[in-house]
Amino acid sequence: AQRVTQPEKLLSVFKGAPVELKCNYSYSGSPELFWYVQYSRQRLQLLLRHISRESIKGFTADLNKGETSFHLKKPFAQEEDSAMYYCALSSSSNTGKLIFGQGTTLQVKP
């Protein structure tokens, strides 16, 4: 079965500290992995996807097929990074369907 796991419900760090939001997935084929972010009172929006290999707002994520992980990292957290982060998976065999993890709330303290 296709599944996405985000083991941490809440991650609390101080401003300037490194951040790593964990995401593990189970899928036997070639998935496309995404990180979506939801800031307070805003809609869910794409942060990055692995195929684009971009760095958005200082965040990066590397797909590790051996460990089936797609962890989100940022070297220096900012207060404005406080939000809910969702890891999601899509597959060519499941058109139009994103499978989401349970989400991790990132709290960046001043």
Place this chain on the structure above:
Amino acid sequence: KAGVTQTPRYLIKTRGQQVTLSCSPISGHRSVSWYQQTPGQGLQFLFEYFSETQRNKGNFPGRFSGRQFSNSRSEMNVSTLELGDSALYLCASSQGLAGGQETQYFGPGTRLLVL
């Protein structure tokens, strides 16, 4: 381009009633997916429509249905509402290209409260 819009933004219904939610995708997008978001279950896929046809369906009872119009606008309907249907319903649009691994763009959601 204008983003995905959803109407209404808030709804209060009572058990046993039915409800219809509407979603207008980004101009040019032909695929619309629907999700239910609850604190307990998180984000769960309901179904996806492309060119007025349901292409994919999640594990929800038949009380949940949808349709898509020729202008790509989509509606979802929930009949015989139950308390557990209280949730934020999100729709997302994408171009609907073959292969299915596109970025989906989300609307603000419709918050449904069933009393």
